[in-house]
Amino acid sequence: xxxxxxxxxxxxxxxxxxxxxxxxxxxxxxxxxxxxxxxxxxxxxxxxxxxxxxxxxxxxxxxxxxxxxxxxxxxxxxxxxxxxxxxxxxxxxxxxxxxxxxxxxxxxxxxxxxxxxxxxxxxxxxxxxxxxxxxxxxxxxxxxxxxxxxxxxxxxxxxxxxxxxxxxxxxxxxxxxxxxxxxxxxxxxxxxxxxxxxxxxxxxxxxxxxxxxxxxxxxxxxxxxxxxxxxxxxxxxxxxxxxxxxxxxxxxxxxxxxxxxxxxxxxxxxxxxxxxxxxxxxxxxxxxxxxxxxxxxxxxxxxxxxxxxxxxxxxxxxxxxxxxxxxxxxxxxxxxxxxxxxxxxxxxxxxxxxxxxxxxxx
Amino acid sequence: xxxxxxxxxxxxxxxxxxxxxxxxxxxxxxxxxxxxxxxxxxxxxxxxxxxxxxxxxxxxxxxxxxxxxxxxxxxxxxxxxxxxxxxxxxxxxxxxxxxxxxxxxxxxxxxxxxxxxxxxxxxxxxxxxxxxxxxxxxxxxxxxxxxxxxxxxxxxxxxxxxxxxxxxxxxxxxxxxxxxxxxxxxxxxxxxxxxxxxxxxxxxxxxxxxxxxxxxxxxxxxxxxxxxxxxxxxxxxxxxxxxxxxxxxxxxxxxxxxxxxxxxxxxxxxxxxxxxxxxxxxxxxxxxxxxxxxxxxxxxxxxxxxxxxxx
Numbered sequence: 001x002x003x004x005x006x007x008x009x010x011x012x013x014x015x016x017x018x019x020x021x022x023x024x025x026x027x028x029x030x031x032x033x034x035x036x037x038x039x040x041x042x043x044x045x046x047x048x049x050x051x052x053x054x055x056x057x058x059x060x061x062x063x064x065x066x067x068x069x070x071x072x073x074x075x076x077x078x079x080x081x082x083x084x085x086x087x088x089x090x091x092x093x094x095x096x097x098x099x100x101x102x103x104x105x106x107x108x109x110x111x112x113x114x115x116x117x118x119x120x121x122x123x124x125x126x127x128x129x130x131x132x133x134x135x136x137x138x139x140x141x142x143x144x145x146x147x148x149x150x151x152x153x154x155x156x157x158x159x160x161x162x163x164x165x166x167x168x169x170x171x172x173x174x175x176x177x178x179x180x181x182x183x184x185x186x187x188x189x190x191x192x193x194x195x196x197x198x199x200x201x202x203x204x205x206x207x208x209x210x211x212x213x214x215x216x217x218x219x220x221x222x223x224x225x226x227x228x229x230x231x232x233x234x235x236x237x238x239x240x241x242x243x244x245x246x247x248x249x250x251x252x253x254x255x256x257x258x259x260x261x262x263x264x265x266x267x268x269x270x271x272x273x274x275x276x277x278x279x280x281x282x283x284x285x286x287x288x289x290x291x292x293x294x295x296x297x298x299x300x301x302x303x304x305x306x307x308x309x310x311x312x313x314x315x316x317x318x319x320x321x322x323x324x325x326x327x328x329x330x331x332x333x334x335x336x337x338x339x340x341x342x343x344x345x346x347x348x349x350x351x352x353x354x355x356x357x358x359x360x361x362x
Numbered sequence: 363x364x365x366x367x368x369x370x371x372x373x374x375x376x377x378x379x380x381x382x383x384x385x386x387x388x389x390x391x392x393x394x395x396x397x398x399x400x401x402x403x404x405x406x407x408x409x410x411x412x413x414x415x416x417x418x419x420x421x422x423x424x425x426x427x428x429x430x431x432x433x434x435x436x437x438x439x440x441x442x443x444x445x446x447x448x449x450x451x452x453x454x455x456x457x458x459x460x461x462x463x464x465x466x467x468x469x470x471x472x473x474x475x476x477x478x479x480x481x482x483x484x485x486x487x488x489x490x491x492x493x494x495x496x497x498x499x500x501x502x503x504x505x506x507x508x509x510x511x512x513x514x515x516x517x518x519x520x521x522x523x524x525x526x527x528x529x530x531x532x533x534x535x536x537x538x539x540x541x542x543x544x545x546x547x548x549x550x551x552x553x554x555x556x557x558x559x560x561x562x563x564x565x566x567x568x569x570x571x572x573x574x575x576x577x578x579x580x581x582x583x584x585x586x587x588x589x590x591x592x593x594x595x596x597x598x599x600x601x602x603x604x605x606x607x608x609x610x611x612x613x614x615x616x617x618x619x620x621x622x623x624x625x626x627x628x629x630x631x632x633x634x635x636x637x638x639x640x641x642x643x644x645x646x647x648x649x650x651x652x653x654x655x656x657x658x659x660x661x662x663x664x665x666x667x668x669x670x671x672x673x
Contacts, residue, residue: 047627073627074626074627074628075627075628075630076626076627076628076629076630076635077627079630080635092630094630096630099631100630100631103631103632167517169517169519174598174602174603174616174620174624175623175624175625175627175628176421176624176625176626176627176628176629177628178628198422199420199422199423200422201421201422201630202421202628202629202630203421203624203625203628203629204420204421204422205418205419205420205421205422205605206604209604210519210521210522210602210603210604210614211602211603211604211614211624212521212603213598213599213603213624217489217599220489220490221521224490224493224494224497224520225497225519225520
């Protein structure tokens with residue numbers, strides 16, 4: 001759908017009426033009178049990055065007049081709409097697998113925008129210090145193999161903490177989500193058994209535990225059920241002051257989940273990301289990295305059809321991965337490390353219109 | 363109402379309009395079936411009948427089976443009916459036969475209020491109020507006293523089949539009460555008078571009225587069952603969302619409607635989406651089958667009864 005309103009060559013009255021109609025019909029009111037036309041972009045997809053995306057779209061609109069409409073209908077819906085060609089870009093928390101990429105009519109490029117972490121929140125009334133969990137312990141709990149809090153595989157990493165001899169209730173997300181994708185990608189990476197029996201997707205067939213609806217459902221269950229443990233987004237745990245486990249990373253260090261340790265995870269994986277930007281950043285080799293981290297992506301067709309839109313989209317992504325990053329931490333998203341920004345910049349050069357690269361406007 | 367027209371064009375127009383209205387319902391149902399069957403095509407071709415008997419739901423390996431969901435849907439609805447039917451019919455009898463008019467008005471008002479509460483609110487109530495209560499008091503009590511039954515074994519989470527069933531029961535009780543009460547009020551006064559005149563006690567007279575109102579009461583239960591089978595949001599929040607077939611009522615399970623709500627937005631891949639749409643088709647057919655069976659039941663009970671007693 002092209003919504004290009006030419007308003008330059010009209011009488012004053014006509015302009016006003018055109019404005020009124022345009023704003024009524026399309027719900028827009030261009031700020032910059034100087035620009036002869038406004039470009040409208042539409043996107044759809046992931047809900048996890050929606051708070052920062054809407055902030056970006058608003059800021060970017062004020063700066064450039066480019067209007068971006070985004071529907072946070074979920075990653076699955078976003079991918080469907082990209083496939084159908086009804087949106088200019090999609091957004092997904094899980095990158096497209098090779099099989100899914102092949103289902104697309106044209107080549108799709110992934111642009112990571114921000115990083116997020118998944119934390120393990122728990123409810124142990126008698127424990128005041130943050131507990132330490134090894135990858136084996138996390139996988140064991142969610143496999144249903146470790147069923148008691150005082151199991152030696154948990155206790156060994158927590159000397160001096162009196163863990164209760166109570167059964168563990170693992171809580172997981174019941175809705176398909178990017179959070180689940182990051183968490184099970186991590187489990188698949190650290191546990192061969194998990195990889196073979198369960199695997200990774202936005203929803204999986206859980207071997208143990210009960211499911212809650214959304215971050216709030218998991219958090220609610222953990223909050224009201226003693227001896228439970230559940231995974232939620234870092235931002236959600238921070239805003240609700242949950243006790244969260246420190247997780248042992250690949251270099252053996254127990255790391256607290258923070259925005260900085262999440263960014264470190266993305267930085268540690270940058271060499272792999274440069275080869276394939278879809279590589280999971282879980283279990284990063286960086287010494288300060290929090291291991292359960294992931295990226296959220298914009299999905300853009302490499303070959304664009306509309307020149308004006310393609311340029312606007314290209315400029316927006318360039319802005320989002322540079323200036324846009326400044327507002328990320330205020331909204332509890334981890335910013336992209338510089339090497340990943342460079343990967344994005346290289347990929348931006350690959351976008352084409354009718355086979356020709358798009359000329360940057362900056 | 364006699365619509366047999368005698369040449370008035372207005373009557374023909376009226377008839378045409380009504381026909382159009384009636385056809386709309388038919389078209390909508392046909393369209394729903396057609397669209398879901400089309401969307402489910404890929405899944406139907408891939409899994410065939412195995413979809414109905416499969417117990418796996420694995421989006422990673424793209425293997426889908428609906429049996430645990432069908433089971434969960436039927437079990438939660440059954441619990442809801444077992445809890446709601448006696449309470450619903452009991453209140454209806456009280457309201458129709460015994461209650462003082464003002465008391466009746468208050469109870470009716472509250473009941474309508476209950477029917478107007480959105481299901482998400484029931485879900486939140488079940489989650490924050492009922493679940494802790496079940497976990498800390500009711501389920502441990504059931505385990506202690508009835509733990510010898512497989513139904514009441516397992517860890518008390520508060521969230522699971524029992525919670526979903528109880529909340530569903532509360533949600534469908536207003537349907538049972540309001541329809542049953544209307545049916546009871548519609549039974550001829552002469553029935554009561556005749557019973558009492560023959561020396562029946564009040565309870566016996568009510569028994570006679572209930573007998574006459576039986577088809578309508580069954581009808582109310584069927585309507586309530588329809589709501590229970592399809593209820594999505596409250597169940598989704600309360601059932602624990604684990605696709606498994608278990609005996610314990612404390613265990614988490616899942617239903618057809620709730621898995622669609624849970625996974626549709628993030629379902630990536632054609633076969634996954636198609637399987638979710640087939641779940642909708644299965645739910646549609648399940649509702650149809652249950653309603654048909656219930657209709658058969660009503661028919662078998664009401665054979666030979668005067669038509670006006672059938673609400």
